[in-house]
Amino acid sequence: MDPKFNGNWSANEIEMVRSIIASHDANSIGTNNRNAKHYGIVDELQARFPRKDKRQVIDLYVDLVVEMVNAIAMSSNRLPMMVSNDLVVDNFGVMVENPGVHGMDVSHGYLTDEMKAKRMVEEQHHMKVVVPQQDKQRARRFWTLEEHRNFLLGLRAYGRGNWKNISKDFVTTKTSVQVSxxxxxxxxxxxxxxxxxxxxxxxxxxxxxxxxxxxxxxxxxxxxxxxxxxxxxxxxxxxxxxxxxxxxxxxxxxxxxxxxxxxxxxxxxxxxxxxxxxxxxxxxxxxxxxxxxxxx
DNA sequence: TGGGTTCCTCACCTCTGGCC
DNA sequence: GGCCAGAGGTGAGGAACCCA
Incomplete structure (x- = not known):
């Protein structure tokens, strides 16, 4: 984690923020509106830490989310399997192509054949639903403020040029091309x-x-x-x-x-x-x- | 190493809406 | 109503990456 972003946070505070994010994560299974969740968490964090300004809260939040996603991604190296984003249940509002997070029925780090089959069926289901929506969204549609803010968060987290990840993790309603x-x-x-x-x-x-x-x-x-x-x-x-x-x-x-x-x-x-x-x-x-x- | 694929940047086009 | 600025979409070109 880049220390310059949370130099004003004590270790205890950072741990508290982690647990708050995690609790949101656990409570939000089935939540579809990731964008709202991002800001809901930020709002709660600021309520918990009224002495911190919003910028500090957002900085730390983004850093921790990226840190967690990266940690999960690294740990997934020994589990090279693909799951659809929607099946990796809301990971702090950030989707990852990654197994092993809660909400996944993983047994000792490996999926059983039955689970794999079930997952494939579910993936097919999601594809059938999602793709036509994307086609629909191809029509001209202005960016909402929420989308733009998530774009900025993504830019903050991944930096310029990483449009694919920004699209995947932050502006889920837009393709990488649209983000670009x-x-x-x-x-x-x-x-x-x-x-x-x-x-x-x-x-x-x-x-x-x-x-x-x-x-x-x-x-x-x-x-x-x-x-x-x-x-x-x-x-x-x-x-x-x-x-x-x-x-x-x-x-x-x-x-x-x-x-x-x-x-x-x-x-x-x-x-x-x-x-x-x-x-x-x-x-x-x-x-x-x-x-x-x-x-x- | 070379071919194929993916992704990003840039430029251009079309559409929309505000202003005069 | 015409002009103009801004927004979103799209295609070309090139760089990076992957794989046989």
């Missing part, structure tokens, strides 16, 4: 910080708030500041150095000059200013479009 395409737009967006741009999903960073849960009466500045926002992950100067992934932690994309030292984002320019007359689209989980509620 989204990443292309995302990085292009990150690079073009000087132009006036209207809001896009790629302006949302991992630590940004969930705008749709905000009180309509709150101002945009209050929303983007950390003071009263329970969903604010915090951003700004303290996020300066994250190797080649700093862009992942960038705040809403706007010229640096527009970000005050107090980390309050002020929006300028018609398209970037979320006003009732220029609402930026948000996507619901089912892909239907919702709009910004008025923050002014």
């Amino acid at each position: 395409s989204h990443a292309q737009k995302f990085f292009r967006r990150q690079e073009s910080t000087t132009k006036k741009q209207r809001y896009s999903i790629n302006d949302v960073s991992l630590y940004d708030a969930k705008p749709w849960v905000q009180d309509n009466s709150s101002s945009w500045e209050a929303f983007t500041s950390n003071a009263y926002n329970p969903y604010s992950y915090g951003f700004g100067d303290q996020l300066a150095s994250m190797d080649n992934l700093t862009q992942v932690y960038s705040p809403f994309q706007c010229p640096a000059s527009q970000v005050s030292s107090s980390q309050t984002i002020t929006w300028t320019g018609g398209q970037q200013t979320p006003s009732p007359s220029s609402a930026a689209p948000m996507m619901e989980e089912d892909g239907t479009q919702m709009e910004w509620t008025s923050y002014y």
Whole structure:
């Protein structure tokens, strides 16, 4: 585990976080919405550790998940068998092609022939169900905020270029090609910080708030500041150095000059200013479009 | 070592929606 | 209604990997 991510965590705290993640894992068998689970765990972790900011919680969570997945993957070397992702029951919301995790009927590390046969049947069943859905999803469908956040988490965990793993473990609703395409737009967006741009999903960073849960009466500045926002992950100067992934932690994309030292984002320019007359689209989980509620 | 496969990057295309 | 920016999809090209 990269120590720079959890230097503020004691060994006991890390163990506590592990057990919380594991308990979520055990309680979530049969849970289909991995995306919601990611954030449910993060929310619980932050509730347990109110002195930690959201960024620290997410950092540690992602690190531990990746660590666990890697450990399981390494241990699977002596069990070279493939199972479908859906059969490896929710592993902290991260799917792994791996046996030996709970929910698997493994006897002494090996599957019996009967189990294998049963598994093959189940796999066939899953394939029949899943493939047509993928075809269906081939139709143009905007990325939801949830998907984009999971994309950022995946980017954080695997780094740039590992789209296959990001697709498999974090953005399960998108193919690696789709993730790659989204990443292309995302990085292009990150690079073009000087132009006036209207809001896009790629302006949302991992630590940004969930705008749709905000009180309509709150101002945009209050929303983007950390003071009263329970969903604010915090951003700004303290996020300066994250190797080649700093862009992942960038705040809403706007010229640096527009970000005050107090980390309050002020929006300028018609398209970037979320006003009732220029609402930026948000996507619901089912892909239907919702709009910004008025923050002014 | 060479052929086949997989995956990633890049560029381009089409569609959508906001602005004038 | 036209223009333009942004989003998602797709194909070409190349690098990396696998295997006989």
